[in-house]
Amino acid sequence: MAFVDLMRRAADSDIWYSFKSSHVVVVATVVTLFIFAMAFLAPILAPHTPFDPATLSLSDALKPPVLTGEDGADWAFPLGTDEQGRDVLSSIMYGTRLSLVVGILATIFSMVLGIALGLISGYVGGGVDAFIMRLADVQLTFPALLVALLIDGVVRGLISVQRHDEIALYVIIGAIGLSFWVQYARTVRGSVLVEKSKEYVQAARVIGLSPVLIMIRHVLPNVMGPVLVIATINIGLAVLTEATLSFLGVGLPSTQPSLGTLIRLGQEVLLSGTWWIVIFPGVTLAILVVAVNLMGDWLRDALNPKLR
């Protein structure tokens, strides 16, 4: 329903016009789609499987990228290899896949959490509302990165290191998800408060519809527009947060590297002049985040200039 509504608004507004006339956004969309395709088709497209030790050979280690024309460059490894002989291009494709999976799942998690808390907060009101909103206030005092780091640290305190590496993916999704719920909750709560006082909701109450049903049937569709805009913008942020956590060495382990992990591993050997190990994942991450942000910005302006 919300989607149809969104599309109707899209057709009504100048959205399609502004999309076509904004070459930057078209390019950003194409680039994003390309990166998504590269990432999710990695098992088919990637020339190597970099995380299978059996396929690695140290004699392939530290090959420079083909385009440099340096000695040892090999077309089998177009972007060179790292010190363990892993193909940089394949690592990037698999790494991007992990980054995107984390980014998207974390965004969905924070969206669901935020919507749920926002609905409860707005509909129940009173002490529950006050508690959730104060919690939001306190959390907003800290940057999301700090919250995610803290959550990660707490989990590490609760379980063993080995166990942590195994479930690192879920920990990081949870940590990022928990650091981004506030914006959704506030938006949804605001909308619930507006809708709650409207007559059709009062009427639905009087005829004895359950509050849960009222919220889902009547209130939710009204907030899906802004919520989806926030989500689009947050995917970029979530990917960025994951990359930063992994870069700091508290995200995904080196056995399961995302783009951020690859950059961290690359930076460790940067001073020895093997720039390609860090630059290519870095450029990929930069392009991905800029493209997603451009799309998010445009979507926000096109759908609702007031959100600015």
Add this chain to the structure above:
Amino acid sequence: MLAFILRRLAQSIAVLLAVGLVAFALFHYIGDPINAMVGQDTSMQEREELREKLGLNDPAPLQFARFIVNSVQGKFGLSYRTSEPVGRMILERLPATLELAFCAAVFAMGVGVPMGVWTGLYPRHWTSRFLQAASLIGVSLPTFLIGILLIMIFAVILGLLPSFGRGNTVQLGWWTSGFFTFSGLKALILPSITLGLFQLTLIMRLVRSEMLEVMRTDYIKFARARGLSNRAVNFGHALKNTLVPVITIAGLQLGAIIAFSIVTETVFSWPGMGQLFVQSVQFADIPVMAAYLLLVAFFFVVINLVVDLLYYAVDPRLRGGMTTASARGH
């Protein structure tokens, strides 16, 4: 005025207590402080005695009160990782972080505000379009990538600036400063730019949009209609009106700078609190995490308070209570 400050103070203390509660909960329920203090071969009985002595068997509210009192005095217990007093560990690393954050903030404001004013006044000029586009990339790029890029260019390729550490420092009492040696100042350049760049672009974009907004207001139109010079209109009237939101965001960003120094310090092996925090997260060193959390919360609260006071200084509408009521109606 006084009532306002008191109210804000009370709110600040409430936030600090809430954060303190979180920190205490971490302390109390995750990991075992005894493990950090004793050897493997300590008997259960000895451990239990130590527990009793440290008051770890007291009721939770009492422990929380004790935790708060200790925190205020800077006593955060011993690190699980190094068994050093956490307070001292943090104090040793505080100057490095604060000097870095200070330079980054000066860089962000000193460059960001003029750029924002320029792009706000001349939005159609090609330099403004360029800066606006560049700033979008600046906002999007992760801090650590910028740092790595700067290291690539200025340390690896050009060999001009150091890529890690603080250089030589000077001891001023307990404070170690990098401001007084050439190598210390050189070492500050890349990390400060890395840390400040995001805030710079944010402040620039904010000043720009505020400037555009203010330039459309009636009082700017009226100021022009009064024949005031461009300088008087742009800087006398417009800029001051953009200050209120800019102060808010800049204040919040100062907090963000301290938090994001975590990343910059890791990139540049900067021996500050951020690096300490990352290490403590990796090792689940709960006392250090809790102390860092409290300290950062304290900084944030102080910054917010200063921001509120600055509002007061800038905006007369918040000050004059006497005839404000009569402004409505006749």
Add this chain to the structure above:
Amino acid sequence: MTGANAPLLEVRHLRVEFPTRRGTLVAVDDVSFDLAPGEVLGVVGESGAGKSLTGAAIIGLLEPPGRIAAGEIRLEGERIDNLPYEKMRRIRGAKIGAIFQDPLTSLNPLYGIGRQLIETIQTHLPLSAQAARARAIELLKEVGIPGAETRIDHYPHQFSGGMRQRVVIALALCANPRLIVADEPTTALDVSIQAQIIALLKKLCREHRTAVMLVTHDMGVIAETADRVAVMYAGRLAEIGPVRDVVKNAAHPYTRGLMGSIPSIGERGHRLTQIEGSMPRLTEIPKGCAFNPRCPDRGDRCTRERPELMPAPTTQAACWQYDPAGVGTKARETVDA
């Protein structure tokens, strides 16, 4: 200086355009009028008729992308529509003052009114800070602000709406301008205060021999204040003439409709009339006379040729009725004779 009877302001064939994505909008189209020294000219019309933009064009503050596309504006005989920004700036405030609609938003909230007065005075007059402050207090007294000596240090939010508009008037009068463009100066005020402000404006302008271009949609204000009235419709002048004649014996059908819709002006016992339809959008101005689709006296000539201002019995009106050749064949009989 020009002769005593020469007009202070001459507007000739003024055309203001707004280039937009969907083509160029003509917001003011071929407007010409004069203003004598000390004269009060009321400019009326519905919103969007181009009256405010005409005022903005005269003070040289059209919002981009709006621009003067044709015509000229002369002040005391000298062209001011094509002056470089810096020269025009020295005329604004000094020779042409301006008053805007909303006194609540016309003053910078962060500065005291004294500072705003003094900076304006010092921009245009070679006065010391002390002398400028003395003049500022003088001006505040003149616009009727009680306790001017202390009030000068107050901030805008400490004044009521009516008091703020008095401050705005004082600001406009800082350098004794020859002309004041007042754009809806009373619209945002309470009715009870409107009359005071209008009376004040009228008194001050008489004393200083300042001409006023009073832009408003309030015919009551016009009838009370103006010497002459210009009626605008869809960016064009429909009629211009002495206030009494335009109110009592309007020549243009649009003006008649406008007057018929005002209770205080129509005679007692008369039914109020209303003009059918609404003003066209600037993108859809009809051919010929812009008013023709709504005009009860329309002829076929009105849909083809655009009428210029021409002498009507007591005023000047842009209507073919007053052309010797008439409106042409009437498309329909008028309902009431």
